[in-house]
Structures are given as structure tokens and as C-alpha cells.
Amino acid sequence: MWNEGPMIWTSDVLILLTSVGIIGVLTHFKKWKWLWDEWLTTVDHKKIGIMYLIAALLMMFRGGVDALLMRTQLAVPNNHLLTAEHYDQIFTTHGTIMILFMAMPFIFAMFNIVVPLQIGARDVAFPYLNAISFWLFFFAALLFNLSFVFGGSPDAGWVSYPPLTELGFDKGPGENFYLLAVQITGIGSIGTGINFLATIFKMRAPGMKLMKMPLFTWSVVAASIVIIAAFPALAIALALLLLDRVFGTHFFTMLHGGDPMMFVNLFWIWGHPEVYIVILPAFGIFSEVVATFSKKRIFGYSSMVASLLLISVISYFVWAHHFFTMGAGANVNTFFAVASMMVAIPTGVKVFNWLFTMYRGRVTMSLPMWWTASFVLNFLMGGATGVMLAVAPADYQYHNSYFLIAHFHQTLIGGTVYGLLAGMYYWWPKMFGFKLDKKLGMWAMVLFNIGFYVCFMPQYALGFMGMQRRMYTYPAGMGWGTLNFISTIGAYLMGLGFLFIVIEVIYSIKYGERDLTGDPWNGRTLEWSLPSPAPHYNFAVIPTVTERDYWWELKENNRTHELRPKAETLKSIEMPKNSARPFLMGVAFFFAGFGFVFHWLILGFAALAIVAAIMIHRALEVHDEYAVPVDEILETEAATGRL
């Protein structure tokens, strides 16, 4: 913190000023109580979803700035804007943040905002656990970002392979920050996976059979299955490495029979399913968006469901393709090559189903639809290069080259990020009650999309030309200069695109088209039958579903009044009480993580004891629900004009 040079000092000052600013604004407008009562202690899935969304967008900014710094460093040969060490730290935090602190909270934002509304439930199965999951993620992200200004960031890549990350080669606290922050957010993610699987299986509205569920909900089922089975592997890998570093065990050092390759193996048992965890919900979003804006039911619903579930199972048999060149035998490589290629089959089925849905539909090109259309081309290329990488012998050529970088950015940005942005635009009116401005949104879309191709197409070529990943600078005579420079221009265009999204959000808060109907897109699923934003109890009366796309069917047959509450039949609703404990638990986990980062074991264990105390306190709680009186429901429903 004290001896890290002007770049970090400037950041320190900026962070300090921002914090002072936030505290000042909250105090000036007397918003502390509001913040605590309405947000920090909330267990409402919609509010938790919004907090996930804000955090994800902030982290996208942080990870994006990392990306721009890297691209600036690589723009010209022999550049020395960043030192090698600083560059290592930046690509490590870029990868970790984008996957674990941007993509994950972004999909959880969508889970939280949409799933209970789509299945006709009043909240998730375990609202209290849901709040814990959020605060674990939040404080883990805080811990991870703290490394930036306090002690040094991790610098061994987001994969954190030993022996590079063992104490002998990596003394600093940076690696500990990584291990503990990812561990803490991982615990939260497992909780979310369990929570949503239970929610979808147990809390659907009467009549909503599994095969009548909206496809986004199905994609959450698939993603949750993968989360529950994959994240424990990561937790074990990180815990063992932490034991190696903090308590001097030898799981991954050769010294006493440890095996560093086992970490690589465990990491990718989680790591490859992880990329399906973040893409599956995006597939669900595309299915909703395409059906809504083509005004048709989705083509091949059952094949969509089957392909989602198939992807979630096959995802467990592909992980060794991350270390084809490790030296395992031909049989191992062949098996994992074939399994990796097989993922392309159900994925192709899905893409064709989206295209067939659009075919002869009345397509409206709204913002979500634009992002979906740009996704199709992107994913076609990303998928094709993925199959190229899955060919084990060819992978010996591509391994760790820029070809690989271009491939996974094309699937993760062109698939996951485009999907999540499409979902954000699509459900934004449901969250906040107004639409995002289309004109500014188009600027963002066009800039981001063009920027994407300008940035990553040259990187495929650079890969073939022999440029390896994680290089911090390169000599002038390699012939890589021009392509790298073009790539950097593309990165800045994407940055500009992101800026337009920010401007769009700020502009639309004031001038965005208000959504008074609750159904701005002429939607098909249950969430559009509610006012925007939905009341905190969601449904005054739980609907009884008889068909797929139930809301659409009701509209077609002029039966929408059936979902309106009737004053005489309303009953009081039991809702979970707010609780301060999830937030406090997050704080305690933060201090536990901080303690172990710096080997302050007393602080670490003391904070863990507080976590245990909070859990015991919860176990003794008897009344965690309260009844919303009929009068209040009547008042709320009347205010939205539904009575």
C-alpha cells in the first residue's frame, strides 16, 4: 500500500474519495435507515437480484478496466507501461473477476429477479439462505478487490496452478486473497444452486408441470445441477492449496508425495462445468427473448429441455481438454476430445431451434433481440473454434496461444455477456418500472459488437502466428505489432460501448418510457401478468396454470381477468421477515478471510466463531415469518389498478 507507486496511490485516493462521497450522500439525504431496512437486511428475492445486478455491472467495469490496461500494454512491441509483475496481477484479477465476480452474480441476478415470478411463487424456497449467498458473494468480492490496494493482487493466473502458487514461489498475500475470496463466494454459489433447484421443484404454481415451465426456468434447473455438483470440487481444490500455503501441508508439492497435477485436475472438474454454468442461463434468456419478440411459441420445446439437461451432464466429461498436453495417454485424450466435441450437438440443436422460432415469426427488433441476433453469429464462430480446440492433436498447436484466448472470449462474451445483457434489457422494466432508452442502447450494441470483432478476430491470427497468452511484452520483429494494435482499438470500442450502457441507464432513469401495463413487450410468461415492479409478495393470488406460455394463452382468449385478485377472496399472506444476520455473517466471513490472508489466525478463527454463533442463533429462531394483512394487499393492488 505504501510503496507501490503512483498508479496504486492514485487508486487509493480515488477509492477514499468515492467512499467519503457515498457516506456523505447517505448522511445528507438521511438514507442510512432506508439502506439498512430496505436493502441490507432484505430477504426479498427481487431486491437481492437487483443488488446482484448492480454488483455485477460494477465488477464488469473493474474487469473491463483491467482488460483495457492489458490491451494498452500490448498495443505496441517493447512497451513498458506496466511492469511484468503488475501485468501478471492484472490478467489474474481480470479473469477471476470476470468469471466469479461478474458472470456469476449476473446470472444470479437473473435467477433471483425472474425465477419466482415465472413459476408463480412468492419467494425462493429459502429466502434467508438467499440473502446469505448474496452477502457471501458481496464480501468475497470486497476482499478480492481489497488486494488491489492492500498487500498486492494475486499474480498466478485465474487458474492459480501450483507449484507456482506454493509458498516457495509466491510469498505475498495476493495468492491468499484469491484463495479465500473465491472460496467464500463459492460457498454462496453452492447455496444459490441448492436454493433454486428446491424453489423450482417445490414451489411452482399449481398446474405448472415440469414440461409447462418456461425455458429460462429450465435453464436455471440445468445450471443449478451443474453448480451443486461442480462447486464442491473447487472448494476442495482451494482448501487443499490453502492448507499447503497456510499450514504447511504437501497436497500439491512433490516433497511428500503431493502432486501439483491433481490441483489442475480438481480445478477443471469445476472449471469446465463453470463455463456451462454461466452459458446455460444465457441460453434460457435467448429462448424467452426469441419467443417473445417473434410472437411464436419456441420451436422444439422438448428438444430445448433435453439439450439443456444433456449439456449439464456432458459438461462433466470434458475437463481434461484443458490439459491435453499434460502427458496423459492417447486413450485419455481421445475420450475427452470426443466428449468435448459432443457438447456441440445439443448446442447446435438449440441454435437451430432459435432460428426456426424466428423463421416466419413476426420479429420485432428490440434491444434484447438485437443482442440475441448478434449472439447467434458470435456463437457460431465461437462454437466452431471450440470444436477445433477439442481436436487433441491440433490442440498441441493451439495450446495456450492467443487462438484459445480469442475462442473463449468469443463464447463467454458473445454467449454469456450478450445473453445477460439481453436479459437485463428484457427484464429491466419488470425490475424498475421503466424501459431503457433504445437509441442509446443501439449505440452501445453497435459499438460493443464491432469492437468485439475488431478486438478478437486479430487474436485468432496472432495465435496461429505463435503469440502465447500471458506475454507481457513482445519484441518488434515478430510481425505481431499491427494485429495487436488493431486488437487494442477493438478493446477501446468495447469500453465505449459499456460507457453507452452507463449513459443509457442514467438517461433512462429520468426519461425512460414508463411501463404502466406490466407487460411492455407483450410477453408470454407469468412474470408479465404482474405490475412493474412487482409487489413484494409477487402474487396476491397464486395462479393455477393450465398451459405452457400461460399468460400468452390468456391474452389470446381474453381471459386475463382470471389472474386479477378479487377483493372478497384475498387472504393474508405469510412472508419471511427481514434479518440482519445474513449481512453480519458476510462481515464475519470477510474478517475471517482477511485474517487468514495475513496469517492472523486468531482473527480468522474468532471471526469463524462469530459465524458459528450466528448460525446457532438462527437455529433457535422460531418465528421467521409474518403475515401481510388483507388490507395492505388490497391497498397495494388498488394502487396498481388491479382491483
Added chain:
Amino acid sequence: MSAQTGTSVQQQTVTPRHKHKSGKYIVGYLLSLVLTGISFSLALTHSMSFQPLIVVLVILAAFQIVVQLFFFMHVTESDGPAYHAMGLVLGLFFTFAIAFMSVWIMGFNSIVS
């Protein structure tokens, strides 16, 4: 819960339908502690040679799973479709696939060293 219609699948919160006596939890807790204690002491004291030790540990681990499932997770109690049975089968499938394939992948290690 209000607005609860029809069968148990559609209940609005997952409320414990069965009253659990704390005694069952305590027995389960003690059993799992004992099983863990035995495994730890066997591993720490090197009381057996490597291969039989692994076999014994795997058997103890299997018992541990059974204890967890019956005493804490109430695997025999359910209302509505038996989703948890499907989940268990899928979980076992993943677990064994990952364990055996890891052994298979890491097999090269013995050849190298």
C-alpha cells in the same frame, strides 16, 4: 401458508412437515464423529499397509454417507415426486465418474515417476 391449493407439490414454502426429535440429530452427530475419528486415527497411526487402509477408509466413508442421508437429510421421508432420489442417483454418477476418471487421468504419473 395461505393460497395453498391442491397437492403437496405446490406448497408455497418448504415448511418441515415432519416433526423431528432432536435425539435423532444427536445420534447422527455422534455416529459421524465416531466414524471420522476412526478414519483419522487409522490414517495417522499407519496401523495398516496402504491398500487395505484405503479399502477400510472407503467403507467408513460409505457408512458416513449413509449416516448423513438418514439422520440429517431424512432421505426416506418425502411428499410429492421423489426428486431427491433422482438427485442422489445423478450425484453418485458424477461422483464416481469424477473419482474413477481422475485415477485414470492421473495414471500417467506412475509411468512418469
